[in-house]
Amino acid sequence: MSDSPPINLTNQFLIAMPGMSDGNFAGAVVYMCEHTERGALGLIINRPIEIGVQQLFEKVDLVLERDDLLSTPVYLGGPVQTERGFVLHEQLDEEGGHYSSTLKIDGGLEMTTSRDVLEAMANGAGPRKVLITLGYSGWSAGQLEEEIGRNGWLTVAADREIIFDTPVEDRYDRALSLLGIDRGFLSSEAGHA
Numbered sequence: 001m002s003d004s005p006p007i008n009l010t011n012q013f014l015i016a017m018p019g020m021s022d023g024n025f026a027g028a029v030v031y032m033c034e035h036t037e038r039g040a041l042g043l044i045i046n047r048p049i050e051i052g053v054q055q056l057f058e059k060v061d062l063v064l065e066r067d068d069l070l071s072t073p074v075y076l077g078g079p080v081q082t083e084r085g086f087v088l089h090e091q092l093d094e095e096g097g098h099y100s101s102t103l104k105i106d107g108g109l110e111m112t113t114s115r116d117v118l119e120a121m122a123n124g125a126g127p128r129k130v131l132i133t134l135g136y137s138g139w140s141a142g143q144l145e146e147e148i149g150r151n152g153w154l155t156v157a158a159d160r161e162i163i164f165d166t167p168v169e170d171r172y173d174r175a176l177s178l179l180g181i182d183r184g185f186l187s188s189e190a191g192h193a
Contacts, residue, residue, distance in 0.1 A: 007145065009035040011107030013162075013175045014042060014144075015154040018186050022152075024079045029175045030137050031088065031158055033103060033111045040139040043088055043111070045131060045163050046171040048073035053132055056085070060115070062122040069121065069130070073168070077133025086136055087112045088163065089127035109160065129164040154179060 014030040030042040053072040057064040064070065077086050088111050092098050101114035110127075120126030139147070147153055156178045166174050173183055 006037055007035075009040065009144070009155055011105055011109070011158050012155050013158050013178070015156065015172070015175050015179075017151055017153060018183075020152055025137070025152075027172060029162075029171050030078070031109075031163060033088070033105050033109075033136075035144070037141060039141050040144045042137045043077040043086055043131070043133045044075060044137060045088075046168050047076045048168055049076050049134065051134075056132065056134075057118065057122055060085075060118060062118055064122050065124045066121060068128070072130075072132070075131060075133040077135045078137030080136050080138045082135035084113065084135065085118070086133045087117050087127075088131040088133070089117070090129040090160075090164075092127060107158065109163075129160070131163055154181070 009032045012032045012035075014028075014032060016025045016028045016030075020026045020028075025044075027046070028044045029046045031045050032040060032042040034041045051059075051074050053069045053074055054064050056074050076082070088109060091104070091108050091110050098120075099112045099114050099117045102110050102112040102117075104110050117126055121130070144153075148155065154176070156175065159174075159178060162171055162174045162178075176183055176186075
């Protein structure tokens with residue numbers, strides 16, 4: 001163990017390196033919702049699945065009345081609890097706490113797992129900027145730090161425009177550009193000096 005201070009990757013992107021051997025994360029950009037000494041939780045923001053938001057709402061017996069969400073995809077947030085929904089959204093106001101199960105993320109976003117956010121959205125209310133996933137990405141204490149040490153991930157401060165306003169096929173390259181890196185310069189081989 002080193003005596004270096006713990007890193008906190010909350011409100012950061014994890015960008016999978018080209019050599020990522022775990023198929024769950026190859027080519028992934030993960031938005032980190034929480035990172036503590038107990039572990040980490042994030043949502044993959046660039047892996048849409050076959051189901052759209054409208055079909056998801058139908059599956060939970062809700063009628064979606066917001067035209068802005070009708071053709072929005074649902075994403076695979078990660079390999080953990082893929083039967084459960086996670087809604088990453090803008091903070092509604094400074095007070096927060098509008099839903100029964102919301103994690104307020106340092107940096108201004110929130111992640112809600114309770115049905116009441118879906119009910120609000122179905123009725124035309126709720127947050128305007130949303131990314132809905134099934135499942136999440138999770139790491140036990142020290143696991144993520146170990147993966148970063150093995151050159152599995154690059155990290156950079158998150159940009160909410162990439163999450164909510166960038167076409168999904170451009171999110172990986174846009175996240176890399178935050179570091180001034182072009183995908184063509186990355187090697188799938190890890191090197192150590």
